[in-house]
Amino acid sequence: MSVVSLGVRALARREILRYVRMPRSTFLPPLVTNTLFFVVFGVIIGERIRSYGEFSYILFILPGLVVLGVTAQGFQNASFTIFHGRWEDYIEEIQTAPLTYEEMVLAYVVTSALRGLIVGVLIAGVGAIFTLLDPDVATVGLAHPLYVVAFVLVVSVLFSGLGVIGGLWATTFDDLAVMNQFIIRPLVFVGAVFYPLSILDPLWRTVSLVNPMVYMVDGVRYGFLGIAEIDPNTSLVVLTVAAVVTVLVDVWLFRRGYGLTE
Amino acid sequence: MSSQFAISTRDLEKDYGEVKALRGLSLDIGAGQFFGLLGPNGAGKTTFINVLIGLVKKTGGDARVFGFDVEDEYRDVRSRVGVAPQEFNVDRFFPVREVLMHNAGYHGVTKEEAAERADEALRTVGIYEKRDTKFTYLSGGMKRRFVLARALVSEPDLLILDEPTAGVDVELRRALWRIITDLNDDGTTILLTTHYIEEAEQLCDEVAIMDSGRKIAVASPAELTQRGTDTLRIQLSETPREVPDIVGTELEAGSIEAVTTEGREVVVTAKRANAVAPELVRRLDRAGYRATSIDIEPASLEEVFVDLTGGEDESEDDAPESESKRLESPEATT
Numbered sequence: 001m002s003v004v005s006l007g008v009r010a011l012a013r014r015e016i017l018r019y020v021r022m023p024r025s026t027f028l029p030p031l032v033t034n035t036l037f038f039v040v041f042g043v044i045i046g047e048r049i050r051s052y053g054e055f056s057y058i059l060f061i062l063p064g065l066v067v068l069g070v071t072a073q074g075f076q077n078a079s080f081t082i083f084h085g086r087w088e089d090y091i092e093e094i095q096t097a098p099l100t101y102e103e104m105v106l107a108y109v110v111t112s113a114l115r116g117l118i119v120g121v122l123i124a125g126v127g128a129i130f131t132l133l134d135p136d137v138a139t140v141g142l143a144h145p146l147y148v149v150a151f152v153l154v155v156s157v158l159f160s161g162l163g164v165i166g167g168l169w170a171t172t173f174d175d176l177a178v179m180n181q182f183i184i185r186p187l188v189f190v191g192a193v194f195y196p197l198s199i200l201d202p203l204w205r206t207v208s209l210v211n212p213m214v215y216m217v218d219g220v221r222y223g224f225l226g227i228a229e230i231d232p233n234t235s236l237v238v239l240t241v242a243a244v245v246t247v248l249v250d251v252w253l254f255r256r257g258y259g260l261t262e
Numbered sequence: 263m264s265s266q267f268a269i270s271t272r273d274l275e276k277d278y279g280e281v282k283a284l285r286g287l288s289l290d291i292g293a294g295q296f297f298g299l300l301g302p303n304g305a306g307k308t309t310f311i312n313v314l315i316g317l318v319k320k321t322g323g324d325a326r327v328f329g330f331d332v333e334d335e336y337r338d339v340r341s342r343v344g345v346a347p348q349e350f351n352v353d354r355f356f357p358v359r360e361v362l363m364h365n366a367g368y369h370g371v372t373k374e375e376a377a378e379r380a381d382e383a384l385r386t387v388g389i390y391e392k393r394d395t396k397f398t399y400l401s402g403g404m405k406r407r408f409v410l411a412r413a414l415v416s417e418p419d420l421l422i423l424d425e426p427t428a429g430v431d432v433e434l435r436r437a438l439w440r441i442i443t444d445l446n447d448d449g450t451t452i453l454l455t456t457h458y459i460e461e462a463e464q465l466c467d468e469v470a471i472m473d474s475g476r477k478i479a480v481a482s483p484a485e486l487t488q489r490g491t492d493t494l495r496i497q498l499s500e501t502p503r504e505v506p507d508i509v510g511t512e513l514e515a516g517s518i519e520a521v522t523t524e525g526r527e528v529v530v531t532a533k534r535a536n537a538v539a540p541e542l543v544r545r546l547d548r549a550g551y552r553a554t555s556i557d558i559e560p561a562s563l564e565e566v567f568v569d570l571t572g573g574e575d576e577s578e579d580d581a582p583e584s585e586s587k588r589l590e591s592p593e594a595t596t
């Protein structure tokens with residue numbers, strides 16, 4: 001007998017079907033955006049940028065773009081599905097079902113994380129194609145595959161959990177856009193996706209270390225390329241703790257009925 | 263845990279800031295009953311339902327469904343309750359059959375059985391041919407039918423219907439009545455809120471009248487109707503020059519509320535018109551009036567409702583009082 005209840009599986013099925021059946025608005029946009037990133041930053045500009053160590057620039061930015069896709073999609077999915085459910089009131093179907101609050105959060109977080117993971121794999125695939133097309137560039141490899149898996153899993157859960165909070169907090173669609181445009185995206189762009197920390201002044205390097213995105217990008221880069229500027233184990237522990245705390249906050253908010261019952 | 267009551271609340275309170283939506287509501291609804299909840303807008307009916315199903319957190323008091331606490335044992339409560347809300351709250355991403363399957367799944371039903379239940383529920387409410395249509399594209403009546411189907415798909419022991427026939431035509435209303443009456447006959451407890459007094463009168467074993475978050479009365483529709491005032495029309499052989507003074511102290515205190523005239527008719531509003539009618543005719547006779555016919559219009563539940571809740575219907579307030587002797591008490595007329 002499965003440890004995952006039929007109720008959770010039904011909610012998870014509903015959530016996955018929702019985004020799988022709308023690939024034009026769920027999977028195609030990040031695919032197109034990241035293809036453009038690879039074309040502009042990897043090929044056109046990348047050829048003029050000094051390589052980072054033994055790696056070409058396109059390989060250097062690939063882990064960061066994977067993290068960008070995973071975090072953005074995980075956050076976006078969880079925040080949208082919960083906010084839209086509240087907006088249209090159909091989240092009441094879940095609220096009035098005999099699911100525990102832990103089960104509700106589990107279904108939302110896992111399915112949103114899955115969407116992030118799928119997008120992450122797609123981005124890595126696009127990056128791999130670009131490296132295959134260029135004979136002067138080494139193909140994407142996995143120096144430490146377990147680290148890639150661990151970091152991507154933790155990051156996707158963390159941002160899906162944050163998306164749950166965002167979905168419960170938002171009162172308008174503008175709030176969703178604000179969170180994405182003014183919080184998530186800036187963190188990503190100053191999160192060492194496109195540059196190594198070592199090129200920054202000591203002050204900005206220190207400031208950058210406050211940004212959790214730096215640890216995610218650096219950890220995933222360690223998994224892909226085997227290079228890291230921060231101890232990946234420390235990053236992984238900190239991010240795992242952050243993910244667990246975020247999910248616990250999600251459960252607490254659901255139990256309290258925050259954004260749901262008043 | 264089992265309970266003789268499907269719903270039992272004690273001193274239930276709900277405040278929305280300064281607004282008190284429920285003020286110490288204590289109510290018992292027996293298992294298997296067809297129970298009606300009547301009240302004007304803002305009476306607290308929907309808040310009461312939402313407390314039971316977990317959409318609103320109570321401020322105070324106790325609320326149980328089949329003996330289970332609505333907050334501490336919320337899963338036991340929710341697994342036994344199906345709700346058809348007043349406002350549509352349906353997942354619009356999926357065709358309606360899939361929405362039903364998902365909902366059955368949330369209640370722990372396997373995918374295969376969920377498909378069977380979805381089909382059965384859609385057939386029950388008569389929209390099976392629309393199974394592959396999204397909710398948005400259903401007509402208003404079909405949407406009403408669908409929310410009932412969704413409430414049925416978990417095969418609940420308690421079915422809560424919040425204004426299920428609001429805005430639907432007579433034919434559909436009667437079709438929905440048949441469906442929920444059959445369910446009640448099969449043992450499902452029904453809690454119905456409605457603005458249609460006729461609906462409560464025809465369907466419910468017992469009704470509660472609420473106003474401003476309080477319970478005003480609980481009784482069967484027949485008992486409540488008896489609390490209302492009947493209208494007694496006594497046709498005279500000639501038009502009286504003034505309203506006859508026919509109310510005596512020997513008549514049961516408080517049973518007569520008003521005496522008016524309309525042409526040759528003396529119109530008496532009284533608690534139990536059939537009990538006072540013979541004496542009134544005798545008094546008219548002694549006063550020199552000859553009664554040629556008597557007609558009694560029994561009180562309706564709607565009139566009782568209006569009396570108890572202070573009257574929602576503005577036409578009641580606008581009714582002229584000319585030629586009437588409004589009686590404050592029997593003594594005032596003697």
